Amino acid sequence: MSSTLHTPAQHASATKGAKERDTYLTADYGWKSWLFTVDHKRIAVLYLISIMVFFLIGGTFALLMRAELMTAKGDLFEAETYNKLFTMHGVVMIFFFLIPSIPAVLGNFLVPIMIGTKDLAFPKINLLSWYIYLVGGGATLYVAITGGLDTGWTFYAPYSSTYANTNVAAAAIAVFITGFSSILTGLNFIVTIHKMRAPGMTWFRMPLFLWAQYATSLIMILGTPVLAITVMLLALERTFHIGIFDPALGGDPVLFQHLFWFYSHPAVYIMILPGMGVISEIVACFSRKRMFGYHFIAFSSLAIAIFGFVVWGHHMFVSGQSAYAGFVFSFLTMLVAIPSAVKVFNWIATLYKGQVSLETPMLYALGFIGLFTIGGVTGLFLAVMGLDRHVHDTYFVVAHFHYVMVGGMVMAFMGGMHFWWSKMFGRKYPEAMGQFAAVVIFVGFNFTFFPQFILGYMGMPRRYHQYNDEFTALNVLSSAGATILGTGFLMTIVYFLWSLKWGQKAPQNQWDAKGLEWEKAQSPPPTFNFEDGERIVVTEDAYAYTYEESHTGSGHEVKK
Amino acid sequence: MWKDLPLYPEQASTIAQPVDLLYFFLIAVSAFFALVISVLIVIFASKYRKSRPDAKSAHIEGSTLLEVIWTVIPLGLTMVMFAWGTILFFDQARMPADALEFTVTGKQWMWKVQHPTGQREINDLHVPIGKPCRLTMTSEDVIHSYYIPAFRTKQDVVAGRYSELWFEASKLGTYDIYCAEYCGTEHSKMVGKVTVMTQQDYEMWLSGAVANETPVQAGERLFTAMRCITCHNSTSTARGPDLTGQFGKDVRLASGASVNFDAEYVRESILNPAAKTVEGFQAGLMPTYQGQLKEEDILSLIAYLKTLGADKSAQGAAAK
Secondary structure, rough: OOOOOOOHHHHOOOOOOOOOOOOOOOOOOOOOHHHOOOOHHHHHHHHHHHHHHHHHHHHHHHHHHHHHHOOOOOOOHHHHHHHHHHHHHHHHHHHHHHHHHHHHHHHHHHHHOOOOOOOOOHHHHHHHHHHHEEEEEHHHHHHHHHHOOOOOOOOOOOHHHOOOOOOOHHHHHHHHHHHHHHHHHHHHHHHHHHHHHOOOOHHOOOHHHHHHHHHHHHHHHHHHHHHHHHHHHHHHHHOOOOOOOOOOOOOHHHHHHHHHHHHHHHHHOOOOHHHHHHHHHHHHHOOOOOOOOHHHHHHHHHHHHHHHOOOOHHHOOOOOHHHHHHHHHHHHHHHHHHHHHHHHHHHHHOOOOEEOOOHHHHHHHHHHHHHHHHHHHHHHHHOOOHHHHHHEEEHEEEHHHHHHHHHHHHHHHHHHHHHHHHHOOOOOOOOHHHHHHHHHHHHHHHHHHHHHHHHHOOOOOOOOOOOHHHHHHHHHHHHHHHHHHHHHHHHHHHHHHHHHHHHOOOOOOOOOOOOOHHHOOOOOOOOOOOOOOOOOOOOOOOOOOOHHHHOOOOOOOOOO | OOOOOOOOOOEEEOHHHHHHHHHHHHHHHHHHHHHHHHHHHHHHHOEEEOOOOOOOOOOOOOOOOHHHHHHHHHHHHHHHHHHHHHHHHHHHOOOOOOOEEEEEEOOOOOOEOOOOOOOOOEOOOEEOOOEEEEEEEEOOOEEEEEHHHHHHHHEOOOOOOOOEEEEEEEEOOOEEEEOOOOOOOOOOOOOEEEEOOOEEEEEEEHHOOOOOOHHHHHHHHHHOOOOOOEOOOOOOOOOOOOOOOOOEEEEEEOOEEEEEOOHHHHHHHHHHHOOEOOOOOOOOOOOOOOOEEEEHHHHHHHHHHHOOOOHHHHHHHHOO
């Protein structure tokens, strides 16, 4: 519990020797205080630890795959082992790393602080969502240990429902369970943002990170139930031979794809929208400037969330879906590209006449803009039906979604972690190391995934354990890049852990940034986020870097 | 150097060039935007580099005019891509009336093809140049996808329904066929070759004349062409018994009886595979090759199986 009653002025003068301030980290000790916590910040830390475990597991699977693909022959693993590797890589990275990464870690930590409140609307439900995530994750690890899964993360029927010899039903149940964790997080965010904003925190004063979290939460609660239904039907067909998807039982395999992508395409936006929110925060702070076209960025997040629900059929142009349905889905997909483009242009315009500095978070943000642009425009190649007939299910697709998922979301996650690290743990990461690792990751990423665009257009299908000799050179390049990329991530994890103990102590506002989390909350914040008894009143817009002093009204003074 | 690292596959069908043209258009647009964006980032990040700690940025809220411009221009460009790609796709979706009709059946993990004249082949496909070919396809089990990169075309093959694909080959040569939809363990071995031949050669091929082949050579060619090796191999996951060095030996059957692995047994197993299944293997996995192989083909296969593994045992005998 936060018991000390410092005024900000006292705090600035509080140095060594003074009584240590109570933070959410030091408020209580012992495992019970963590496992039964209802503090959104502690839950964010629990999520951070768990998703990093899954990130390392998923990353190991990826490196093993790249090792197999060093040679054209399938010589390192048996075909079946390779198939399990790419399946488990996809399942772990998507459901247990990417989807919870920014919402459950940074979102959990920041949403209440950014709107000026003590906690999320439903703190116990928040803790429940983490336990559900753990149960789902545990079930997935059980599947991995007891023989793995070889259906691909897409679970296409009837292979998954009838033909696969692996533990499909258990994996389906794991995904089913994990979905509820997303739903609860989304529900919590929506209610919190609607009902618990501090006085003066109007919708259009909210940081864009919150708009992005809000849009993401809408997708989570509307889309995830469909995934739950789909995998449940799959498990029913597999276990009880109820004919839903397998034509031999009277089902329709294309129906599975419709249901699966109805969730899984919007899920792609769950995996990128929160990242876009992070980038908006970072770009504004490191340009010392109000976000260019605030309203357009805010509404483009909602537009993406809405349009994202009506484009699923672009995964199915050659599946046997009617060409006229394809026509409509292709058209709608073109429309969803526009709000993403609008965001990119606004970020760049924000730099114009700013005061730009290139600390690690900004390096990741600028890297994100470049890589996400490539990921986005190559999405158009796949949305154009005449081209998709050639590149569908090739490495072109693999490269495209890694540019969006890794080049986009993971870069944003890394940028956000560096940006808010001192806020979360009160220590600075080593800046020079951070910049170096950011460059290593950027270079390694491009070496890994750019060659895959060429491989794809050359015709190399995805999910191939062995391939034609002509593809060897580009695959070797890609595998070499993966080792660079992996090294970069490991470096980052090491210096982050190092900084927890030996990092320089951070001031409250390391970046001299705007926003309640920087201006009003200590680093790390106390359990209820703000000083006891302090009533947060917001009187100015987000990103008030360039406002005259007269603009900054009473309740929201800038701390000197 | 570029010969070793080409950027697109061979253009071997009439639509390959139009598809590549659209691809290059998209690359040009993408490269343009990627370039503009990275150049702007570099210019802004250096020109507006933070000068003094207390320096203030310009106060700019935004510009509706700019927002409209960078909404409308990308929208216009994507509409061009959409229209162009859709026209191309619909050209592919409409089946030509005068095409040669092939049927394709996908099965874990092989492609079974029948020509309009009745000839069958496994995995490979022989087509004449300059004639539209229409493939009517279905699957016996999971979803597969028939993909010929050199023809820039692909279509999923789904059990319980027929899907269609057509192309007109425009360049002589041999190109890859892949299964593009993940279909299980040996997905990456569900591959074959399409051979584009002149009309004359195609007719020759249909009549089955391959000159100057010994029965063993013919049998080896058939053993590969019919993809017997996909199941009949020595790996632990093989779905059929390994045939190496088996000829002339006794084989235990699933029924408990045993049978001599002789010419009669080979012939029966090719034409009626379920009749005598070897112990430890599932009955009914192997399709019948009745009608796909002529009597002389079966004789060639028998000749080849006799030699398979024979040199090893001969060496072993010599060592003793």
